[in-house]
Amino acid sequence: MTSGVTNARNERIFKKTSDQISSETARVLETLRSRADYTREFDYFLELAESGMTPEAAETRTGLTTIKLLCVQAPLELIHAAGFHPFKVFCGSNAACNLASRGLPALACPMLRSVIGAAKLAQSSSESPWVLPTTCDWVVKFPEMLAISDVAGEPDSIRVHWLELPHLKDRDDGQRRWIEEIYNFKKFLTSDGRRIKRAALAESVAIYRRAWQALVRLSDLRREGRLSSIWFMLMTGVFFCDSPQNWTTAAERAANSQMTPALRGAKVFLAGSPIFFPNFKIPFLLEEAGLEVVSDDLCSSERIFPGSVACGDESEFGLMSAMSQSYHQGCVCPTFIDNDRRINNILGRMKGAGFKGVVFHVLKGCHPYDLESFGIETKLKDRGLKFIRLETDYSGEDSRNLNTRLEAFRQTIRED
Amino acid sequence: MSVAVGLDLGSTSIKTIFVKGDRAIWRGVAPTAPGQENVARSLINDGLSACGLTRGDISAVASTGYGKKLFPSADRYIDEISANAAGAFKMSGRQARTIVNIGGQDLKVLFLGSDGRVEDFRMNDKCAAGTGRFFELVARLLDTPLSGFDRLYEAASGDVEINSTCVVFAESEIVSLMARGIKKEDIAGALYASVARRIAGLLGSSSEGGAIYIDGGPAQNRALANALEDELMTEVRVLEAPQYTVAYGATMMLEGGD
Numbered sequence: 001m002t003s004g005v006t007n008a009r010n011e012r013i014f015k016k017t018s019d020q021i022s023s024e025t026a027r028v029l030e031t032l033r034s035r036a037d038y039t040r041e042f043d044y045f046l047e048l049a050e051s052g053m054t055p056e057a058a059e060t061r062t063g064l065t066t067i068k069l070l071c072v073q074a075p076l077e078l079i080h081a082a083g084f085h086p087f088k089v090f091c092g093s094n095a096a097c098n099l100a101s102r103g104l105p106a107l108a109c110p111m112l113r114s115v116i117g118a119a120k121l122a123q124s125s126s127e128s129p130w131v132l133p134t135t136c137d138w139v140v141k142f143p144e145m146l147a148i149s150d151v152a153g154e155p156d157s158i159r160v161h162w163l164e165l166p167h168l169k170d171r172d173d174g175q176r177r178w179i180e181e182i183y184n185f186k187k188f189l190t191s192d193g194r195r196i197k198r199a200a201l202a203e204s205v206a207i208y209r210r211a212w213q214a215l216v217r218l219s220d221l222r223r224e225g226r227l228s229s230i231w232f233m234l235m236t237g238v239f240f241c242d243s244p245q246n247w248t249t250a251a252e253r254a255a256n257s258q259m260t261p262a263l264r265g266a267k268v269f270l271a272g273s274p275i276f277f278p279n280f281k282i283p284f285l286l287e288e289a290g291l292e293v294v295s296d297d298l299c300s301s302e303r304i305f306p307g308s309v310a311c312g313d314e315s316e317f318g319l320m321s322a323m324s325q326s327y328h329q330g331c332v333c334p335t336f337i338d339n340d341r342r343i344n345n346i347l348g349r350m351k352g353a354g355f356k357g358v359v360f361h362v363l364k365g366c367h368p369y370d371l372e373s374f375g376i377e378t379k380l381k382d383r384g385l386k387f388i389r390l391e392t393d394y395s396g397e398d399s400r401n402l403n404t405r406l407e408a409f410r411q412t413i414r415e416d
Numbered sequence: 417m418s419v420a421v422g423l424d425l426g427s428t429s430i431k432t433i434f435v436k437g438d439r440a441i442w443r444g445v446a447p448t449a450p451g452q453e454n455v456a457r458s459l460i461n462d463g464l465s466a467c468g469l470t471r472g473d474i475s476a477v478a479s480t481g482y483g484k485k486l487f488p489s490a491d492r493y494i495d496e497i498s499a500n501a502a503g504a505f506k507m508s509g510r511q512a513r514t515i516v517n518i519g520g521q522d523l524k525v526l527f528l529g530s531d532g533r534v535e536d537f538r539m540n541d542k543c544a545a546g547t548g549r550f551f552e553l554v555a556r557l558l559d560t561p562l563s564g565f566d567r568l569y570e571a572a573s574g575d576v577e578i579n580s581t582c583v584v585f586a587e588s589e590i591v592s593l594m595a596r597g598i599k600k601e602d603i604a605g606a607l608y609a610s611v612a613r614r615i616a617g618l619l620g621s622s623s624e625g626g627a628i629y630i631d632g633g634p635a636q637n638r639a640l641a642n643a644l645e646d647e648l649m650t651e652v653r654v655l656e657a658p659q660y661t662v663a664y665g666a667t668m669m670l671e672g673g674d
Contacts, residue, residue, distance in 0.1 A: 391541060398541055400482050401522060405539055408497030412534050 013099070018121055020095030025050070028278040037228055037261070041254040045231075048238040049277050054118075055087045055128060062243045066128045067189075070112075070142060072299045073133040073165055073331060075182060075323040077309060080244070081196045081204040082189040084128075088240045090300065091118045092279030094394035100149055107365040109138040110394045111276060112145060119151045129159035131185070135335040136368050161188045169329050170338045182324045198316040205309050205319060211244045212308040214251035219302055222294055223353065226259050229270070229293035230283050236301045237277045265292035266413045267355030269346060272373065272389075273363035274300030279394050282361055282402075289406035291359065295349050297332060297342070298361075306330040334368035342372070343379050350385065357386035357413045359406075364393045386413050418475040419467070420670055422663035423456050423490065424499070425483030428520030428548050429633065432459040433660050434467060435667040438506060442467050443660050448520075452486045478666035494666045497526060497537050503665025504629055505532035507655050511627070516615055517662070518632035518640070520548040525618050538618050544583045546614040548633045553583060554607050557590050558600050562637065565604055569639035572605025581614060608643035616647045627651040631658035 029050055032038065051057060055066040064085040067074075072088070079086040091097075096117030097110050104113060134140055143160055146152045163181050166174030190196060218235060221227035235254070239247055268286070270293045275282055286293055296302050307330060311322035332342035346358065358380055360373045370391070377387045388409040392398055417436065424431040427448060434442040442463045446455050460477075464470065479490035480499040504515045505528060512532075517524040523546050527536040544550055555562050576598055580586040593603050611634075619628075628650060634640055635658035644652045655661050 401539065401541060404482065404496060404522075405537070407495030408534060408537055411495055411498040412536075 014121055017095045017099045017117065021093045021118070021121070024093055024095060025278045028280055031284075032230065032234065035228075035230070037231070037259065037263070039254075039257060039259060041250075041257045041259075042231055042234070044250040045235045045238050045254075048241040049234060053090070053238065053241050053277065054122060055089065056122075058085055058087045058241050059128075061241065061246075068128055068130045069132075070115075070130070070139050071133045071135045071333070072303060072305060073135070073327050073333070074131045074163060074185065075309075075327050076244075076305055077201065077204040077208050077323055078182070078186060078196065078320075079131075079189065080207065081200040082186075083194060084189065085243070086240065087128075088304070089115055090237075090274070090276040091115045092276035092394065093118060094279065094396070096121065097394045103148055104145060108145065109136075109365045110363050111274065111366075112138050112142060114276075114279075114394060116145055116149045116151055119146070120149060127159070129161055129188075131161045131163060131188075133163040133165045135165060135333055136366075138365070161185065165335070166328070167335060167337045169331070169336050175325070175328065178328045179321060179324045182320060182327075186320070198314075198319070201316065201319050202314055205311065205323075207244050207248075208305065209308040211239075211248045211251075212305065214248045214255065215302070215304070217255040218251060219295070221255060221259065225264060225292070225294070226261055228263060228287075229296070230280060230287065233275060233280065233283055233301050234277060236304050239304050263287055263292065265290040266357070266410050267292050267294045267353070268357045268359050268413070269294070269350055269353075269355060270296035270298065270301075270359050270361065271346060271376070272298070272359075272361035273366045273369045274298050275361065276300055281394075281396060281399065282359075282390065282392070285399060285402050285406055286359065289403055290410045291357075291406060293359070294353065294355060297345060297349075299333065303332070334372040339372070343376055346376070346380070347383070357388070357409065359409070360387065360389045362389060362391040364391055417467075417469060417473050419469065419473055420475055420667040421460060421463070421477045422499075422660075422665070422667040423459075423477060423479045423481070423484075423487055424496070424660070424663035424666065425452055425456065425479065425481040425486055426520050426662075427482050427522075428552075429659075430455050430459060430481075430483075431660050431663045432456065432463060433663040433667065434463050434469075435664060438668070440657065440660070440664060443657060445659060448483070452483050453488070456487050476670045478670050480662055480666040492666075492670055494669050496662050497524060497534060499665035499669060500524065500631070500662045501526050501528055501532060501534045501665065502668040503661040503663075504528075504631060504655055505665075506668055507661060507664065508629055508653070512629040512655075513626050514619070514628045516619070516628060516630045516644070518547060518611075518615075518630065518634040520633065522547055523615060523618055525615070538620075540614075540618060543581070545581050545586065546611040550583050550586070550611070551607075551634050553587060554590060554603075557587065557594070558603060560600060560604075562634075565608075565637050566639045568601045568604035569608055569637075569642065571601040572608075573599075573602050574605055574609075576602040576606040578603075578606040578610040581610070586610070604639070608639050609647070611640065612643040612647035615644060619648070627653045629653050629655055631655045631661040633659045635659075 062085040066087040067084045069088045076086045091114035097114040100113040100117035143158045152158045166177045168174045309322045362370045380387045419434045422433040432444045444459045476491040479487045480494045480496045484493045504512045515526040523540040525538045529535045641652040
């Protein structure tokens, strides 16, 4: 009897959450479609966002089994060469986040809460494994969080391949251990008897190189003010929902089209925690306050993958080494200890780009970004650059407060 | 006569000021209520009547505060942090470098350069602790108007503490103190000390000497400045008509256009 009541209650909660997620998604899509800078070239990306950003949907589109990823350190080329589709699992729904909040620590990462909430609703049919790099504490505890939330049974029952990430990336021993991890990962991918041939790996590297080149073109368009950051974030946000080839073709088509110039504003660099569809609160608020993001270092946006794997040696070892290096040394995730590259990246990209301010987005509970923001703030201010730190979550209730800060921030930039 | 009108459409009250040159000639306030545009218009009409002016005497209207865009006929919309800085800088005789604004639902700390420009600022987030709403809630609990809080604070022993920083928990704590028979005076003293600690936390170590200026509605009670002085061990000055600094500053920014 009790369990019948509980099930009925859960059904109602799930139905309500599901309706709220649909409504959040529809609202953002409607706003995007009614923008002055909307063009038909964005339809492909809008449709991907609309038709479900789940591993199951990606499997249907690509015809491949997915490998579910969190973070950006697992080499996509290797997964692709093994005949899988790499799918970075994410969710920006506040309703999904609230659903998962029951039973999880109050300050758990909103993005992972949202992922868990969406998984609870979906009753995921995908049996594909998770590949989790040991980045932040929340990612390390993710299988436990899934178990606590009744998405999975015991943590041990979830198929996870851990990539143990050496957090000192500039040390030789760290780099050696990482290469070993990548070889272990290859073993994991081929544990069912499939093989990764050198030619397939080289082909995958080429496919992702083309995707990277398309991403660079889009970044350039954004920097030139011809593509607004909102569209850029939508396009990068759906990167994993289809094959890299299809995404690249659509991105190239968009880049070649006659775009309506983006809404102009004071140019800023956006750093910090990732932003996932449909939680476009921060990008919308930035626009509303007259701030134009012309570059970013979010792992949901310009950093969805680390760049083209540069390789002079196309032997299997050469390709594997180049991939390892790119996804480790090239990564500026704040969970690394030796991460000067991140601030240097920001300063380098700001140089000569005509913008003076950095907006640093911190998701409540995202401790590595939170901590790193203080050092970055000091270094930027020492160079006379403006900095604002926005700590927020997926809810909309602090929007007016954030707007007040951003408007004042724009004023401080303009006065300079 | 030509006057500039400053409107500050805040979360708990709408403040209106008439400024001639740089001198305030009339001030009016009304609680924020649905139909904010009408409330603001009504205030402007009150001001015109009080000063014997007509609409034609208004040179421009500057609107600021959370609800600034709800007054669509304003000549300029100004973010409240910039307006606050402009008003406080002017009213302090260009002396203010650190300003603490206690609003209806937020707390702000502004750091100004020697030219009055905002160099940095901080704001509390969703929490209402230490804001005007907090004071209103305590006033209701103690059944004492806010105007009587200075008297209560003066008579406080300083032996009581409110430890909760959350308004909801602080409310429970105050109810519990009252149930234990703790005097209103001591509760008021504890309230101000708690708010002062919160402001000090927001200020951090950034205040580089010199007086701290406070404004916003709750700054009308000198008790807040005294509590803040006790906490920060530095001089705290209350700006004249502190509730209107932001509206005043908005009129100062009318030239320059958005």
